[in-house]
Amino acid sequence: MADLTIPQSILDDIVAHAKELAPYECCGLLAGTNKTVSQLYRIRNIVALEGAQNLSTFDPAKAAHLERLSPAERAEIAFVMDMQEFSAAKKDIRKKGLDLQVVYHSHPHDPARPSVTDIKIATDYEEIWPKINLPAPAYLLVSLMHQTPDIRTYWITGGAVSPAHIAIA
Numbered sequence: 001m002a003d004l005t006i007p008q009s010i011l012d013d014i015v016a017h018a019k020e021l022a023p024y025e026c027c028g029l030l031a032g033t034n035k036t037v038s039q040l041y042r043i044r045n046i047v048a049l050e051g052a053q054n055l056s057t058f059d060p061a062k063a064a065h066l067e068r069l070s071p072a073e074r075a076e077i078a079f080v081m082d083m084q085e086f087s088a089a090k091k092d093i094r095k096k097g098l099d100l101q102v103v104y105h106s107h108p109h110d111p112a113r114p115s116v117t118d119i120k121i122a123t124d125y126e127e128i129w130p131k132i133n134l135p136a137p138a139y140l141l142v143s144l145m146h147q148t149p150d151i152r153t154y155w156i157t158g159g160a161v162s163p164a165h166i167a168i169a
């Protein structure tokens, strides 16, 4: 049985978002009910636009490293969701009676599997989801490194990555 069902139209929207933002990473949320995704929320990736000093989820050593990179380089290796847009999406998810199901982002030049940074951020967020009354989401990655976009979905728990089973509707 699938962990989640995602409509093809939403997967197409994710690929379109990834292509629009390349070479920057795009990011966003998927929400729905009964393990079926029905809504996509694009969230601004602040890494490209702001300094690494704002990236509270990074440890200081990592932030210092990011600070030395150009905005384009930073965006290629990481994403951090704009909190205002995240809060607005969260409110809309509540208002519509949906569940947050997936956090997605793109890898313009890398395979569709979580980077070390992705796993670190997901692990930091494991403590945050219960505090903001949201279930821990699955992580969907879209890779643009080959002609055909590659989409894969994972659970990240306690620093361990395992595949999530997705049905396409």
Ligand SMILES: [Zn+2]
Pocket: 077, 078, 105, 106, 107, 114, 115, 118
């Ligand atoms: Zn990533």
